[in-house]
Amino acid sequence: MSKDRLYIYDVTLRDGAQTQGVDFSVDDKRQIAEALDALGIDYVEGGWPGANPADTEFFSERPALKKARFAAFGMTKRAGRSVHNDPGFAAVVNSSAEAVCLVGKTWDFQVDVALGIPRSENLEAIAESIAAVKAAGREALFDAEHFFDGYKANPDYALECIKAAHEAGAEWVVLCDTNGGSMPSEVHEIVSEVLVEIPGIRLGIHAHNDTEQAVANSLAAVEAGVRQVQGTLNGLGERCGNANLCSIIPSLMLKEPFRDTLELGITTDQLKTLTRASRMLDEILNRAPARHAAYVGPSAFAHKGGLHSSAMLKDTRTYEHVPPESVGNRRKILVSDQAGRSNLLARLADAGIDVDAKDPRLSKLLEDIKEREHLGYTYDGAEASFELLARRVLGEVPEFFEVDRFRVIVEKRHNSRGELTTVSEAMVRVRVDGETYYNVDFGQGPVDALSKALRKDLGKYSSYLADLSLTDYKVRILTAGTEAITRVMVESKDGKGTRFSTVGVSENIVDASFEALVDAIYLKLLRDGARP
Numbered sequence: 001m002s003k004d005r006l007y008i009y010d011v012t013l014r015d016g017a018q019t020q021g022v023d024f025s026v027d028d029k030r031q032i033a034e035a036l037d038a039l040g041i042d043y044v045e046g047g048w049p050g051a052n053p054a055d056t057e058f059f060s061e062r063p064a065l066k067k068a069r070f071a072a073f074g075m076t077k078r079a080g081r082s083v084h085n086d087p088g089f090a091a092v093v094n095s096s097a098e099a100v101c102l103v104g105k106t107w108d109f110q111v112d113v114a115l116g117i118p119r120s121e122n123l124e125a126i127a128e129s130i131a132a133v134k135a136a137g138r139e140a141l142f143d144a145e146h147f148f149d150g151y152k153a154n155p156d157y158a159l160e161c162i163k164a165a166h167e168a169g170a171e172w173v174v175l176c177d178t179n180g181g182s183m184p185s186e187v188h189e190i191v192s193e194v195l196v197e198i199p200g201i202r203l204g205i206h207a208h209n210d211t212e213q214a215v216a217n218s219l220a221a222v223e224a225g226v227r228q229v230q231g232t233l234n235g236l237g238e239r240c241g242n243a244n245l246c247s248i249i250p251s252l253m254l255k256e257p258f259r260d261t262l263e264l265g266i267t268t269d270q271l272k273t274l275t276r277a278s279r280m281l282d283e284i285l286n287r288a289p290a291r292h293a294a295y296v297g298p299s300a301f302a303h304k305g306g307l308h309s310s311a312m313l314k315d316t317r318t319y320e321h322v323p324p325e326s327v328g329n330r331r332k333i334l335v336s337d338q339a340g341r342s343n344l345l346a347r348l349a350d351a352g353i354d355v356d357a358k359d360p361r362l363s364k365l366l367e368d369i370k371e372r373e374h375l376g377y378t379y380d381g382a383e384a385s386f387e388l389l390a391r392r393v394l395g396e397v398p399e400f401f402e403v404d405r406f407r408v409i410v411e412k413r414h415n416s417r418g419e420l421t422t423v424s425e426a427m428v429r430v431r432v433d434g435e436t437y438y439n440v441d442f443g444q445g446p447v448d449a450l451s452k453a454l455r456k457d458l459g460k461y462s463s464y465l466a467d468l469s470l471t472d473y474k475v476r477i478l479t480a481g482t483e484a485i486t487r488v489m490v491e492s493k494d495g496k497g498t499r500f501s502t503v504g505v506s507e508n509i510v511d512a513s514f515e516a517l518v519d520a521i522y523l524k525l526l527r528d529g530a531r532p
């Protein structure tokens with residue numbers, strides 16, 4: 001059976017740049033564009049040339065894309081101007097992109113209120129703008145803004161708008177759920193009605209995530225017949241984001257009814273790089289990956305319940321809907337107070353610890369874990385502390401150093417320029433091989449200062465720690481009132497980019513932080529083969 005071609009159009013660099021807190025540099029954009037191209041995405045929308053200096057510069061030296069079409073985004077011509085006398089429009093149409101996507105109004109209410117022009121004038125603006133894109137020799141796409149809301153309010157006018165674009169030569173008319181409030185059943189029904197006017201091979205979907213259904217709405221539109229999906233890596237986008245391509249792409253490639261009826265420009269080998277692409281974007285944005293993201297999240301294939309792990313050891317299909325490798329992710333078996341021996345064995349194997357299933361020390365380790373979880377520790381997010389605990393019970397962790405004492409001071413004082421600043425200073429006294437090291441350092445806050453002072457001079461171990469950095473820090477208060485217990489999770493990164501998490505628990509937040517920091521250093525020394 002021949003398959004229909006479905007095109008993926010990425011808007012990470014445009015709609016994704018509209019995410020609160022996201023600000024791409026030109027270099028970031030280039031790196032992301034090239035990663036999207038390598039992933040097999042059909043269209044990479046680079047931004048809005050002329051709207052801001054970064055986008056203009058990006059289009060002036062377009063990225064080296066091997067396969068993807070490079071697209072520019074803009075809006076239909078301004079009211080009261082012709083397409084020949086609108087500098088903003090000209091910057092978009094004449095940019096270095098081979099495809100141009102113009103957003104235009106299709107909801108009568110928006111035309112009346114946001115544009116404040118007669119509805120007929122909006123129809124003319126759409127037709128003239130698309131015709132101008134075609135006359136410039138570019139592929140034309142029309143993003144039909146607020147199409148679903150517009151169709152519900154005034155179906156005739158919404159249809160007139162998209163027909164104006166289609167008849168003016170737009171290769172694609174993309175139906176936008178701009179406010180993200182539509183339901184999948186509505187999307188399916190409305191797309192089916194549009195298909196009477198415009199064939200699916202010319203229709204796309206662009207869904208926002210304001211009801212957490214952007215992915216479901218996109219898939220509903222594909223099921224109804226559209227053949228282009230717009231979205232972003234990790235679901236970045238205005239307000240609650242866009243349809244997440246990291247969920248849509250694997251669902252289209254691995255799930256029915258899509259797998260056997262549609263063909264994407266992405267190969268199964270390229271699909272295996274999806275998790276890497278998602279993490280690359282997190283790295284650029286300096287964010288920890290969304291733990292529970294479908295397919296690509298660090299917990300997407302993490303198994304915690306004892307019954308799950310026991311069955312997983314027999315056949316992974318018992319608790320996994322697809323193999324993690326198919327999207328380049330990996331399986332994790334966690335240990336916690338929900339665990340039995342099966343979790344423990346699988347988790348030990350994952351940490352590279354070889355131990356016989358009948359080894360009596362396993363019972364002691366399981367007891368220790370459950371006891372410590374009762375005290376407030378957690379090991380399902382702190383794999384590094386788990387590895388240390390396990391190796392300690394198995395007698396594999398030497399005493400690299402011993403901490404004698406530490407002190408932290410947080411002081412508000414005037415600096416040499418007379419400005420009032422907060423200074424954090426830490427002192428740590430450690431013993432290494434019988435020698436005492438007295439380290440003092442400063443940091444952004446007390447934990448940073450402690451981390452720097454602890455690592456400042458650890459004698460022969462210092463060289464192992466040069467590439468260790470603190471990347472995330474989380475605090476959780478576990479019980480209320482004076483009995484409060486604080487749990488601190490510290491995420492560290494080594495020079496190879498490997499991240500690992502450690503945990504500390506105490507009634508005192510600084511003490512808990514220090515415990516997690518010491519675990520991180522011990523783990524690094526152990527993994528790098530340091531010897532006392």
Ligand SMILES: CC(=O)SCCNC(=O)CCNC(=O)[C@H](O)C(C)(C)COP(=O)(O)OP(=O)(O)OC[C@H]1O[C@@H](n2cnc3c(N)ncnc32)[C@H](O)[C@@H]1OP(=O)(O)O
Pocket residue numbers: 018048050051052075076077078079103104105114115145178238
């Ligand atoms: C649904 C979407 O996400 S669409 C993409 C939205 N993305 C962005 O807006 C990011 C990039 N935008 C920008 O940098 C700026 O908005 C610019 C440079 C494009 C325009 O800036 P300004 O000229 O200052 O206009 P402003 O941002 O206030 O936009 C409103 C103007 O656009 C007009 N407009 C809005 N949509 C359209 C459209 N589809 N077609 C024509 N004109 C439109 C409005 O009527 C208004 O015109 P007015 O100034 O004559 O009242």
Ligand SMILES: CC(=O)C(=O)O
Pocket residue numbers: 015103143144145146176177178179206208
């Ligand atoms: C075009 C676009 O981003 C929207 O309508 O949501």
